[in-house]
């Protein structure tokens with residue numbers, strides 16, 4: 001490639017990428033946040049709570065849930081722009097389920113879903129509405145789960161999930177460890193990812209027998225991944241030993257050459 005062509009490519013590169021940077025700087029701020037952020041009380045509080053949420057972290061703003069037009073302050077909350085308003089309790093699962101379809105289906109089929117509008121919880125009973133955080137089994141606790149019934153069944157679900165959860169975290173840490181040093185962990189990573197997804201969608205069934213059975217199955221699969229990681233540990237240990245032997249051999253050879261050299265020079 002000669003210099004002129006390189007110059008052209010450079011120019012194309014600049015033309016293509018500069019306007020993108022300029023445009024994103026011009027993008028107007030979400031008007032829902034601007035207006036509600038300046039309010040206090042019932043209409044301002046959601047902004048503060050939302051800022052610390054997993055939705056804020058992932059770019060899901062007010063309009064992601066409530067609809068409306070985040071670019072046009074005058075018509076932001078008009079139904080013609082898709083504004084949905086505030087959902088009634090019985091409509092909340094469908095409201096959240098637009099994005100969390102799998103969870104919604106599991107929920108609807110569950111004891112909780114069947115009790116919707118009849119003393120059962122909705123998504124926000126457990127996750128909150130604006131300050132939704134990353135979900136963990138810690139959401140299953142006596143304070144939260146014994147508001148409507150005894151904690152006994154909840155405790156059974158939790159203990160069935162605990163061992164699996166622990167195994168997932170420890171495998172995750174070990175696989176990341178290999179990834180950092182450039183290990184080929186693609187297959188293991190994908191395996192863990194899909195098992196983790198299967199596991200995390202289990203809870204909403206609130207079916208004690210199902211959770212027990214599937215957690216046990218998932219644990220069996222996880223143990224297979226664990227064995228593969230342990231095998232990598234062993235291979236790596238052997239390589240280290242082999243490496244140490246090779247280094248020792250090289251040092252011995254160097255010493256030999258040195259000594260031979262000395263013998264040669266001394267002559």
Ligand code: HEC
Pocket residue numbers: 031032033035036043062063066067068069070072073074076077085086
């Ligand atoms: C120019 C100011 C302004 C903008 C822009 C704005 N809002 Fe509002 N919003 C308000 C005010 C004022 C209220 C209170 C109205 C009332 O109590 O009747 C409100 C109320 C709401 C409510 C509660 C409605 C109810 O029935 O209680 C929601 C939800 C809401 N806004 C969401 C949004 C979303 C989503 C956007 C962006 C798409 C947005 N707002 C943009 C000023 C604004």
Ligand code: HEC
Pocket residue numbers: 032033036042043044046047048050055060061062063064065066086087088089092095124129130132
């Ligand atoms: C994850 C979905 C979600 C997001 C994102 C979200 N909301 Fe809400 N919001 C809800 C739900 C659900 C309710 C109904 C709450 C309930 O019944 O507990 C609600 C209720 C409200 C209300 C009525 C509160 C009341 O006490 O009457 C206002 C106002 C509101 N949201 C504004 C906002 C604003 C402003 C944003 C952006 C900062 C926002 N919401 C982001 C889900 C969301």
Ligand code: HEC
Pocket residue numbers: 092093094096097100103104107112121122123124125126127135136137139140199200201203204
């Ligand atoms: C009775 C309490 C409860 C209710 C009701 C509930 N959840 Fe959950 N949710 C949990 C718990 C506990 C976890 C964590 C499970 C885990 O870590 O394995 C969770 C996990 C999640 C996750 C992350 C796991 C995944 O599969 O991605 C999402 C998303 C979620 N819930 C959304 C919802 C939505 C949407 C609804 C309503 C349709 C809902 N939840 C209803 C307690 C609840």
Ligand code: HEC
Pocket residue numbers: 054055058060064065095096097098099100123124127128129132133134135136
């Ligand atoms: C516009 C789409 C959208 C809507 C509507 C929505 N969410 Fe989410 N939610 C997301 C995205 C994107 C994430 C972050 C990625 C992920 O973990 O799935 C997320 C994450 C979550 C998580 C954490 C999942 C985890 O992996 O730990 C929970 C819990 C959750 N949402 C609950 C809710 C609840 C409850 C509602 C209704 C009040 C709701 N969401 C409405 C898009 C949405």
Ligand code: HEC
Pocket residue numbers: 110111112115118119120121122125126139140141144145146147148149153154157206207208
């Ligand atoms: C808002 C009230 C409410 C809250 C909070 C609540 N539940 Fe429930 N739960 C119900 C109702 C109603 C039923 C159905 C009637 C029954 O079986 O007791 C139910 C049923 C159950 C069942 C039996 C389901 C079946 O199919 O047999 C389990 C297990 C359960 N809940 C676990 C939990 C856990 C775990 C939590 C906390 C994360 C929780 N619940 C929080 C209202 C609630």
